[in-house]
Amino acid sequence: MITCSEQQRIACAIGGVFTALAIEKVLPVMHSGPGCLQNSGGVLGRFNGCQSGVSYPDSIIPSTNFCDKDVVFGAADRLRRLVKKSLEYYKTDMVLLVDGCGSEIVGDDIEEVASDFADSSAPVIYAKLPGFKGNNLWGHAQVLKSIANQYLIGQPRGGYNEKQVNVFGIVPYFDSFWTAELEELEKVLRILGLEPNIIYGRGKGIAAINKIPQAAFNLVLAPWTDIEFAEHLREIFGTPYFQYPCLPIGPTETARFIRAITEYAKLDRQNAEDYIKREEDRYFYYVKNAIRVFVGSPVTPRRFYINSSAAQAVSLTRFLVNDWGMTPIKIFITDDAPVPYQDNITAFLRDIECNDAEDFDIIFTNDGGLCDQELAKETFPYRRICLFGTCWDQLTANNKRLPFLPVSAPYGDAAVGNTSYFGYDGALVFIQDLYRDMTQKILGSGIVANLEEAAGH
Ligand code: SF4
Numbered sequence: 001m002i003t004c005s006e007q008q009r010i011a012c013a014i015g016g017v018f019t020a021l022a023i024e025k026v027l028p029v030m031h032s033g034p035g036c037l038q039n040s041g042g043v044l045g046r047f048n049g050c051q052s053g054v055s056y057p058d059s060i061i062p063s064t065n066f067c068d069k070d071v072v073f074g075a076a077d078r079l080r081r082l083v084k085k086s087l088e089y090y091k092t093d094m095v096l097l098v099d100g101c102g103s104e105i106v107g108d109d110i111e112e113v114a115s116d117f118a119d120s121s122a123p124v125i126y127a128k129l130p131g132f133k134g135n136n137l138w139g140h141a142q143v144l145k146s147i148a149n150q151y152l153i154g155q156p157r158g159g160y161n162e163k164q165v166n167v168f169g170i171v172p173y174f175d176s177f178w179t180a181e182l183e184e185l186e187k188v189l190r191i192l193g194l195e196p197n198i199i200y201g202r203g204k205g206i207a208a209i210n211k212i213p214q215a216a217f218n219l220v221l222a223p224w225t226d227i228e229f230a231e232h233l234r235e236i237f238g239t240p241y242f243q244y245p246c247l248p249i250g251p252t253e254t255a256r257f258i259r260a261i262t263e264y265a266k267l268d269r270q271n272a273e274d275y276i277k278r279e280e281d282r283y284f285y286y287v288k289n290a291i292r293v294f295v296g297s298p299v300t301p302r303r304f305y306i307n308s309s310a311a312q313a314v315s316l317t318r319f320l321v322n323d324w325g326m327t328p329i330k331i332f333i334t335d336d337a338p339v340p341y342q343d344n345i346t347a348f349l350r351d352i353e354c355n356d357a358e359d360f361d362i363i364f365t366n367d368g369g370l371c372d373q374e375l376a377k378e379t380f381p382y383r384r385i386c387l388f389g390t391c392w393d394q395l396t397a398n399n400k401r402l403p404f405l406p407v408s409a410p411y412g413d414a415a416v417g418n419t420s421y422f423g424y425d426g427a428l429v430f431i432q433d434l435y436r437d438m439t440q441k442i443l444g445s446g447i448v449a450n451l452e453e454a455a456g457h
Pocket residue numbers: 012013014032033035036037039099100101102129130131132
């Protein structure tokens with residue numbers, strides 16, 4: 001049987017470069033084909049909410065543009081010259097040499113090239129990211145390991161900080177909403193009495209990397225990503241880690257997360273409860289303000305499909321079931337979650353307040369088009385069903401007139417900006433976005449076109 005995976009929702013290992021681009025003034029130097037970064041950029045950058053590197057947009061990243069001739073003669077010397085010139089012309093705090101398939105196969109030694117710059121003005125490290133070894137999540141893990149093993153381990157350590165927590169689990173760019181999520185998460189952790197240390201995003205960079213070994217613990221907010229890295233940090237620095245399986249959305253999951261981390265880090269319980277109460281009051285004020293459209297509308301969806309990464313699937317499922325009483329029909333996990341983690345992911349997805357928690361299907365697949373194929377066969381006479389996925393799923397949703405939101409990479413070419421569905425405010429934004437799509441698809445530009453049809457009568 002001939003099978004073909006369609007609709008790319010994950011990049012090759014070289015997409016790990018986007019993790020470096022999320023850290024201010026870390027400059028990747030590519031020793032790969034000229035199109036390699038562009039390939040990843042489609043899923044993680046420009047078609048993922050119009051995103052790009054901030055310190056270094058992808059269009060100015062130095063590259064040896066490894067080509068046919070180099071497959072015969074190698075191009076390590078050209079890489080050396082490129083690194084030398086990059087250190088001269090770019091303001092940078094760290095240089096990360098990255099190779100792709102071609103240079104890795106012919107054996108160009110980027111480790112040796114990096115070692116030639118041991119005394120340079122900025123540290124030069126390397127990560128071998130040929131696409132034949134894994135996907136961008138594997139590449140992301142390699143970049144973090146390179147930073148820890150080749151840079152951090154040799155740095156003088158500051159003193160232990162009992163309030164500091166390093167935040168991991170959210171994979172920058174692969175999580176389309178990473179910037180705003182991290183900003184909001186940082187605010188919440190501060191209110192709870194912690195000193196969050198986040199290496200990605202505005203104003204962080206090498207200073208935040210240097211602080212990693214000082215932390216009291218590492219927080220991994222994900223069902224599986226960065227667990228291995230947290231275990232690695234425990235090995236090399238002795239830092240324990242606390243895993244919470246999703247970035248919480250909505251009052252139920254956010255309160256659960258706050259109580260869990262308060263318990264784990266022995267924080268002030270009353271302070272946490274006061275925060276939960278304040279935010280819940282505010283959240284429910286807005287929900288009640290629009291209760292007739294959010295809940296009382298005859299077109300409000302009751303059931304849903306998800307076609308996304310494991311992280312987004314767990315966050316969304318818990319929110320939609322626990323706070324909105326919706327039920328999942330089928331959940332497709334498309335981020336190639338490693339087999340040893342799949343039972344845990346399944347358990348996280350079924351850990352919901354739903355009598356029929358065993359009744360929905362969870363499918364781990366590399367084929368993002370599988371969900372669309374299945375939906376194409378269905379008829380939805382009552383249309384109280386919605387779909388969450390990537391921009392690829394938009395067409396299916398349009399054809400079937402199903403309310404739809406992109407929640408996973410590639411998000412599409414609408415600018416994601418500072419959108420985030422995290423926490424209390426994020427849940428409100430999510431419901432507003434979903435209702436806007438429902439209005440356009442079913443009711444017609446905000447005017448009730450055919451309420452009876454929409455209600456399925
Ligand atoms: S699979 Fe290899 S050749 Fe293709 S984009 Fe990725 S690194 Fe480049």
